[in-house]
Amino acid sequence: MFAFIVRRIAQAVMVMLVISVIGFAIKTAVGDPVRDLVGVAVSAEERARLSQELGLNDPLAVQWVRFLGGALQGDLGQSYFFKRPALEVIVRKAPATLELVLAASVIILLVSVPVGIYAAVRPRALASRLLMGGSVIGVSIPVFLTAIMLIYVFAIHLGWLPSYGRGETVRLTSWWDTGLLTRDGLEHLVLPAISLSSVMLPLFIRLIRAEMKEVLEAEYMKYARAKGLRPWRVLFVHGFKNTLLPVITVGGVQLGTMIAFTVLTETVFQWQGMGFIFLEAVERADTSLLVAYLIFVGFVFVLVNTAVDIIYGLVNPMVRIAGRK
Amino acid sequence: MKRLLLACLCAAMLCGFAGAAHAKTLKMALDADPTSLDPHVQLSGGMLQYSHICFDPLVRWAKDGSFEPRLAVSWEQIDPLTTRFRLREGVKFHSGNTFTAKDVVWTLERLKQSQDYKFLFELFGPAQAVDDLTVDIVTTKPYGLVLAMATYIFPMDSAFYSGVDDSGQPKDLIAKTGPSFALTNESGTGPFYVTYREHGVKTVFTRFKDYWDTKSPGNVSEIVLTPIKEEATRVAALLSGDVDFIAPVPPQDLERVGTHKDVQLVTMSGTRVITFQLNQKRRPEFADKRVRMAFEYAVNNAGIVDKIMKGFATVAAQQSPAGYAGHNPELAPRFDLDKAKALMKEAGYENGFTVTMIAPNNRYVNDEKIAQAVAGMLAKINVKVELKTMPKAQYWDEFDAQVADVQMIGWHADTEDSANFFEYLLMCPNKETGSGQYNSGNYCNAELDALVVAANAEFDPAKRAAMLQQAEKMAYDDAAFVNLHWQNNSWAGRKNHKNLEHILNVMDFPYFGDLTIE
Numbered sequence: 001m002f003a004f005i006v007r008r009i010a011q012a013v014m015v016m017l018v019i020s021v022i023g024f025a026i027k028t029a030v031g032d033p034v035r036d037l038v039g040v041a042v043s044a045e046e047r048a049r050l051s052q053e054l055g056l057n058d059p060l061a062v063q064w065v066r067f068l069g070g071a072l073q074g075d076l077g078q079s080y081f082f083k084r085p086a087l088e089v090i091v092r093k094a095p096a097t098l099e100l101v102l103a104a105s106v107i108i109l110l111v112s113v114p115v116g117i118y119a120a121v122r123p124r125a126l127a128s129r130l131l132m133g134g135s136v137i138g139v140s141i142p143v144f145l146t147a148i149m150l151i152y153v154f155a156i157h158l159g160w161l162p163s164y165g166r167g168e169t170v171r172l173t174s175w176w177d178t179g180l181l182t183r184d185g186l187e188h189l190v191l192p193a194i195s196l197s198s199v200m201l202p203l204f205i206r207l208i209r210a211e212m213k214e215v216l217e218a219e220y221m222k223y224a225r226a227k228g229l230r231p232w233r234v235l236f237v238h239g240f241k242n243t244l245l246p247v248i249t250v251g252g253v254q255l256g257t258m259i260a261f262t263v264l265t266e267t268v269f270q271w272q273g274m275g276f277i278f279l280e281a282v283e284r285a286d287t288s289l290l291v292a293y294l295i296f297v298g299f300v301f302v303l304v305n306t307a308v309d310i311i312y313g314l315v316n317p318m319v320r321i322a323g324r325k
Numbered sequence: 326m327k328r329l330l331l332a333c334l335c336a337a338m339l340c341g342f343a344g345a346a347h348a349k350t351l352k353m354a355l356d357a358d359p360t361s362l363d364p365h366v367q368l369s370g371g372m373l374q375y376s377h378i379c380f381d382p383l384v385r386w387a388k389d390g391s392f393e394p395r396l397a398v399s400w401e402q403i404d405p406l407t408t409r410f411r412l413r414e415g416v417k418f419h420s421g422n423t424f425t426a427k428d429v430v431w432t433l434e435r436l437k438q439s440q441d442y443k444f445l446f447e448l449f450g451p452a453q454a455v456d457d458l459t460v461d462i463v464t465t466k467p468y469g470l471v472l473a474m475a476t477y478i479f480p481m482d483s484a485f486y487s488g489v490d491d492s493g494q495p496k497d498l499i500a501k502t503g504p505s506f507a508l509t510n511e512s513g514t515g516p517f518y519v520t521y522r523e524h525g526v527k528t529v530f531t532r533f534k535d536y537w538d539t540k541s542p543g544n545v546s547e548i549v550l551t552p553i554k555e556e557a558t559r560v561a562a563l564l565s566g567d568v569d570f571i572a573p574v575p576p577q578d579l580e581r582v583g584t585h586k587d588v589q590l591v592t593m594s595g596t597r598v599i600t601f602q603l604n605q606k607r608r609p610e611f612a613d614k615r616v617r618m619a620f621e622y623a624v625n626n627a628g629i630v631d632k633i634m635k636g637f638a639t640v641a642a643q644q645s646p647a648g649y650a651g652h653n654p655e656l657a658p659r660f661d662l663d664k665a666k667a668l669m670k671e672a673g674y675e676n677g678f679t680v681t682m683i684a685p686n687n688r689y690v691n692d693e694k695i696a697q698a699v700a701g702m703l704a705k706i707n708v709k710v711e712l713k714t715m716p717k718a719q720y721w722d723e724f725d726a727q728v729a730d731v732q733m734i735g736w737h738a739d740t741e742d743s744a745n746f747f748e749y750l751l752m753c754p755n756k757e758t759g760s761g762q763y764n765s766g767n768y769c770n771a772e773l774d775a776l777v778v779a780a781n782a783e784f785d786p787a788k789r790a791a792m793l794q795q796a797e798k799m800a801y802d803d804a805a806f807v808n809l810h811w812q813n814n815s816w817a818g819r820k821n822h823k824n825l826e827h828i829l830n831v832m833d834f835p836y837f838g839d840l841t842i843e
Binding site: 029030031032035036037038039040041042043044046049050053054078080081082083084148151152155156159162163164165267268269270272277280282283284285 | 354360361367368369440441443444500501502503504508524525526551553554555557558561562564565566567687716717718719721722725739749756759762763
């Protein structure tokens with residue numbers, strides 16, 4: 001067991017190193033950060049001096065080693081644009097993204113479960129057909145189009161909801177500002193959360209429907225019904241419980257995808273999260289922030305995956321055998 | 326019970342109205358955020374807009390292109406090298422310090438240290454304080470643009486920025502990547518001071534109670550600035566009422582914004598010219614004036630303005646926009662396909678040739694579409710264009726390396742003067758003097774260079790203008806590059822912004838201190 005954990009951690013470290021190399025490889029492709037720091041008319045000599053000062057003239061390998069040295073001490077470099085430590089910038093933006101993902105997940109959960117079950121139980125009903133047809137459209141509309149349509153209808157036309165930003169926030173800790181505790185903040189959350197959930201919602205409805213349909217055919221369901229249990233009890237306790245496992249597995253995987261989709265949603269809604277600053281950093285060639293972002297997100301993913309693997313290994317010895325191969 | 330409710334409601338409404346009567350908040354969304362609170366750290370439109378909010382220049386541009394006294398009340402040329410400025414009395418900085426001549430001297434010194442500004446002040450020597458309210462600004466050579474440069478002198482509070490901060494750095498340090506004291510603290514003499522700032526998210530400006538300009542009609546007590554880069558989002562924020570003022574308004578939304586019942590749209594012809602340079606060093610064909618001329622005749626710039634810019638640009642046949650000293654009204658846009666074909670034939674390129682072209686895709690309004698349209702137009706004279714577009718973060722290095730035969734560039738003169746266009750875009754490239762830094766066409770005409778240099782040393786505005794106009798004519802006759810248009814400026818505010826048009830100008834430095842909201 002100990003060997004397994006060590007090996008798993010060693011793997012995680014390797015992955016992080018690979019991510020950092022990739023980060024540095026794309027760094028030069030993004031552009032020259034100095035151009036964004038100075039006015040257009042500044043002479044080439046001045047720019048050269050500045051890139052020397054920033055250490056951008058060193059060979060990439062030297063820069064990479066220097067970066068690793070800093071990273072080990074928790075220093076991921078300075079963001080050129082924000083003129084502050086990159087890690088600090090990212091950590092401050094993380095709550096906004098997490099809140100958005102959380103809200104979207106809640107919407108997905110609240111909508112997909114009843115709709116999915118309904119569509120499985122009454123596959124021929126008109127409502128089911130409409131819902132399933134609608135979900136096909138939902139899958140095929142890009143998220144930013146959904147977002148712009150929502151803004152147009154609910155913010156501009158009807159004037160019910162705000163069109164951009166996070167609204168009023170409450171400071172929880174030095175780096176966590178939450179919009180979940182104010183009415184204004186919650187209002188601002190509605191449209192971005194719906195947009196973001198629109199990507200995953202159809203997928204989950206279809207998944208729950210398919211799983212549920214399969215379960216409905218199972219012998220134990222027939223038996224439960226024959227026993228005379230109340231229909232909703234049969235459906236939820238005996239049926240839905242057994243569809244949950246694949247849904248949770250897929251949900252876990254999709255959570256990562258959803259964080260990626262926040263980039264688009266956050267840009268359209270000017271939602272000040274990690275995705276938003278990521279895209280802006282690309283545009284400004286704020287390469288140090290970009291690399292820090294890749295490392296940070298990579299680290300979170302690797303950490304979660306490693307923890308999950310280790311826990312699996314502890315719970316289920318079969319995984320250990322797989323890991324030994 | 327009902328009556329009680331009604332009374333409460335009335336009271337609440339009254340409070341609401343009463344509150345609204347003193348506090349006027351302007352919520353605005355711009356496409357960019359000031360890079361920092363240090364006005365000297367970067368020379369960009371966003372920073373100059375910020376400088377006009379929190380600082381005040383010695384003089385500023387009036388709408389008609391004349392100079393309006395601000396912190397300087399009057400000025401006179403006392404010898405060819407010296408301009409004497411009398412300063413306003415009783416002006417306070419946000420810190421409470423009193424503004425004097427030594428702040429001007431200090432600020433000019435700092436400008437000369439700033440990487441972004443030093444080239445503008447290259448000809449300036451140290452300023453001298455004659456007394457508390459008189460300052461002499463000296464140039465090392467006679468220079469006709471001293472007043473234009475004075476619009477960039479936003480005096481900073483020298484006492485406030487002196488000494489060292491908590492981390493032991495000098496407070497006046499100009500830090501490109503920070504941290505530094507000046508990046509996050511300001512003390513100017515402007516109508517507003519910063520009370521809250523979250524970089525890239527929100528900046529709040531509060532009206533300065535001791536602001537010297539008591540005659541200003543402005544009644545805005547607070548400005549909340551949110552940078553919104555995404556065009557659709559910015560327009561949506563205005564139309565949904567979440568913000569009161571936006572700039573710029575993207576061309577595709579002009580009609581929607583202009584016809585909205587609560588909103589007023591203000592547009593003005595701008596001063597940023599969009600051009601294509603034809604590299605004569607890379608392509609011998611472009612050294613032939615007839616070929617350059619053929620390109621000029623083949624490009625339907627009026628069509629581009631009409632179709633792609635939705636009329637939201639002014640067709641250009643020269644660099645200097647109307648109102649600039651060098652603007653030559655005689656130069657008319659050229660578009661004549663037959664003539665273009667004839668010129669190509671005459672030059673021996675009837676069957677055309679293939680050229681490479683680069684353009685940015687997120688720097689100028691519709692830049693990518695314009696480049697594609699131009700490529701299509703050149704196809705009609707049998708010139709095949711291999712076009713590559715890229716984000717601005719990558720564009721400028723490619724532009725400098727002159728990787729393509731035809732390169733797009735837009736230019737706005739920092740000096741609000743024609744000579745600046747020539748110095749950067751058309752004069753013979755010269756590493757030592759820095760002239761022709763952005764002349765990727767490698768157009769070189771010694772006669773034109775001499776004319777521009779002479780114009781800069783000329784004091785008589787009429788003579789100087791004549792020289793620059795002649796230089797424009799030379800570039801036009803030579804078809805030095807392909808001219809497209811000047812990008813227009815656009816802003817939109819609520820209908821109750823009474824003097825909105827008055828506070829806006831072609832330089833795009835809104836004077837928010839003077840804005841009145843009903």
